[in-house]
Amino acid sequence: MRLINIKPGRASASLLMLLPFAAVLIAYAIGSEIRLSENPSDKLLPAPGTIWDTAVRLTTEADRRSGRILFWHDTWASLKRLGLGIGISAFTALVIGLLIGLLPLMRSFLSQFVAVLSMIPPLALLPILFIVFGLGELSKVVLIVVGTLPFLIRDLSQRTLEIPQELLVKAQTLGASSWVIAIRVALPQVLPRLIQGVRLSLGPAWLFLIAAEAIASDLGLGYRIFLVRRYLAMDVILTYVIWITFLAFVIDWALRWISRRTFPWMETGL
Amino acid sequence: MSFVTIENVFQTYDDRPILERVNVEVDEGQFMSVVGASGCGKSTFLRLLLAQEQPTRGQVRVADAPPAMEPGLDRGIVFQKYSVFPHLTVRENIIAGESFRHRWGRLFGAERRDALTRADETLVRIGLDHVADAYPATLSGGMQQRLAIGQALVAKPRILLLDEPFGALDPGTRLNMHDFLQNLRAETGMTVFMVTHDLEEAFKLGDRVLVFDKPRWDPNDPTLYGATITYDFDARDGGIPFQTLKEETHVLHSA
Numbered sequence: 001m002r003l004i005n006i007k008p009g010r011a012s013a014s015l016l017m018l019l020p021f022a023a024v025l026i027a028y029a030i031g032s033e034i035r036l037s038e039n040p041s042d043k044l045l046p047a048p049g050t051i052w053d054t055a056v057r058l059t060t061e062a063d064r065r066s067g068r069i070l071f072w073h074d075t076w077a078s079l080k081r082l083g084l085g086i087g088i089s090a091f092t093a094l095v096i097g098l099l100i101g102l103l104p105l106m107r108s109f110l111s112q113f114v115a116v117l118s119m120i121p122p123l124a125l126l127p128i129l130f131i132v133f134g135l136g137e138l139s140k141v142v143l144i145v146v147g148t149l150p151f152l153i154r155d156l157s158q159r160t161l162e163i164p165q166e167l168l169v170k171a172q173t174l175g176a177s178s179w180v181i182a183i184r185v186a187l188p189q190v191l192p193r194l195i196q197g198v199r200l201s202l203g204p205a206w207l208f209l210i211a212a213e214a215i216a217s218d219l220g221l222g223y224r225i226f227l228v229r230r231y232l233a234m235d236v237i238l239t240y241v242i243w244i245t246f247l248a249f250v251i252d253w254a255l256r257w258i259s260r261r262t263f264p265w266m267e268t269g270l
Numbered sequence: 271m272s273f274v275t276i277e278n279v280f281q282t283y284d285d286r287p288i289l290e291r292v293n294v295e296v297d298e299g300q301f302m303s304v305v306g307a308s309g310c311g312k313s314t315f316l317r318l319l320l321a322q323e324q325p326t327r328g329q330v331r332v333a334d335a336p337p338a339m340e341p342g343l344d345r346g347i348v349f350q351k352y353s354v355f356p357h358l359t360v361r362e363n364i365i366a367g368e369s370f371r372h373r374w375g376r377l378f379g380a381e382r383r384d385a386l387t388r389a390d391e392t393l394v395r396i397g398l399d400h401v402a403d404a405y406p407a408t409l410s411g412g413m414q415q416r417l418a419i420g421q422a423l424v425a426k427p428r429i430l431l432l433d434e435p436f437g438a439l440d441p442g443t444r445l446n447m448h449d450f451l452q453n454l455r456a457e458t459g460m461t462v463f464m465v466t467h468d469l470e471e472a473f474k475l476g477d478r479v480l481v482f483d484k485p486r487w488d489p490n491d492p493t494l495y496g497a498t499i500t501y502d503f504d505a506r507d508g509g510i511p512f513q514t515l516k517e518e519t520h521v522l523h524s525a
């Protein structure tokens with residue numbers, strides 16, 4: 001039988017899915033074991049048990065100086081910046097994308113400009129953002145917006161352009177104004193695409209968030225990782241990395257769930 | 271006085287003539303079937319009637335008003351596909367025929383309740399009341415086209431344009447759709463233009479059958495000339511008595 005025709009059953013599919021995770025865990029455990037047996041005070045690959053203990057300590061014990069559990073404060077600070085940045089970016093992109101996609105005038109006016117803007121590497125702008133907006137929350141949120149907005153605008157204007165011309169003509173024959181076409185035909189059709197675009201933008205958004213936090217902050221997941229790097233606290237770093245990965249995964253999953261629930265008329269699941 | 275007047279219309283895309291010297295006058299309430307080879311410009315003809323495009327030369331006038339510059343409420347259209355809104359349920363699609371002309375594209379309060387009642391009556395009439403809350407993607411092709419026609423009619427257009435509306439349907443469904451369309455037309459007395467590939471359908475439904483073809487033909491460059499109306503058949507009474515040859519055409523000469 002050809003390889004392309006061999007499909008895993010339910011059980012073997014689950015097994016195959018878990019396999020790479022297990023392989024990484026085992027490889028790590030072995031590597032850690034080897035290094036620690038050579039040098040018990042080695043910090044590079046802390047034992048899984050040590051990481052677990054650190055994770056428990058980080059999530060339950062308050063900081064001695066401030067009396068706060070920093071882990072949760074870091075998480076909250078980062079999620080707030082991320083949510084704000086992505087939210088502002090998504091909303092702006094939706095408006096501009098619809099304008100570009102629906103109005104030929106706007107298309108001539110803005111689409112080349114956005115294409116050029118999207119070529120600017122956002123991280124190169126970071127110093128400017130710090131100078132202009134200061135070292136506070138604003139510059140971090142703005143970096144996320146700057147970093148994700150051009151892609152989202154281009155994606156959404158493209159999606160709007162892909163709406164079958166027939167539907168726009170049909171709406172006109174029912175007496176719809178440009179405004180009604182925008183909110184009743186185009187908007188509902190591109191909203192699922194917006195969620196798709198946001199899911200794709202989350203990776204870059206985390207990148208920009210952590211970069212901004214690493215450079216100037218006093219709270220946040222990225223800030224903490226770069227802070228404890230000085231002490232080579234791999235157990236803390238790994239806990240944070242696993243936590244960030246988990247958060248990113250949950251956010252992605254939640255967006256997909258929302259999309260499926262909200263847009264039942266989309267035939268294919270995203 | 272004719273209702274739709276098409277006067278010496280030419281349509282050219284990037285210097286390529288598609289339609290040339292199209293002249294036709296249509297009375298209110300007539301059912302016009304439009305036939306012709308693939309790619310000869312039938313859909314283009316409908317787009318001109320719809321005012322989705324402006325002709326390169328000539329004029330399309332309805333009820334002696336100045337030519338329309340964009341599609342509007344007086345002309346309804348049903349395409350072969352993408353004719354209904356996939357994100358609205360069947361009932362909402364029908365209501366859209368009334369609500370889209372309002373500022374928010376929605377109806378509120380008593381207006382909405384009345385529209386809902388009317389929508390349910392419409393759904394019964396077009397035989398879709400049992401799927402009122404379904405999304406169009408879950409309907410069969412015939413049901414989607416019935417919905418599209420129903421939706422167009424709710425807006426009460428004076429002219430209904432149909433671009434191969436039954437092209438994708440199986441023969442049985444197609445016959446049902448013929449009855450459906452004939453009944454609706456008897457009720458509303460609308461002027462209809464229907465493009466079809468099926469000659470039998472064209473003669474069965476139409477009062478007149480317009481044939482688009484290229485009267486001039488350059489064997490070295492088939493795209494050099496555009497198509498025009500080469501025959502205008504009277505299709506009433508099974509199309510027997512009143513046929514008029516409008517153009518000298520290569521179709522009658524053997525090559």
Ligand SMILES: Nc1ncnc2c1ncn2[C@@H]1O[C@H](COP(=O)(O)OP(=O)(O)O)[C@@H](O)[C@H]1O
Pocket residue numbers: 283284288306307308309310311312313314315
């Ligand atoms: N917007 C357009 N721009 C350029 N060419 C077009 C456009 N629309 C249609 N055409 C061309 O015009 C010709 C007629 O198209 P159409 O009216 O769709 O034919 P039909 O409906 O009779 O099959 C085709 O050759 C098509 O490629």
Ligand SMILES: [Mg+2]
Pocket residue numbers: 312313314433
């Ligand atoms: Mg066509």
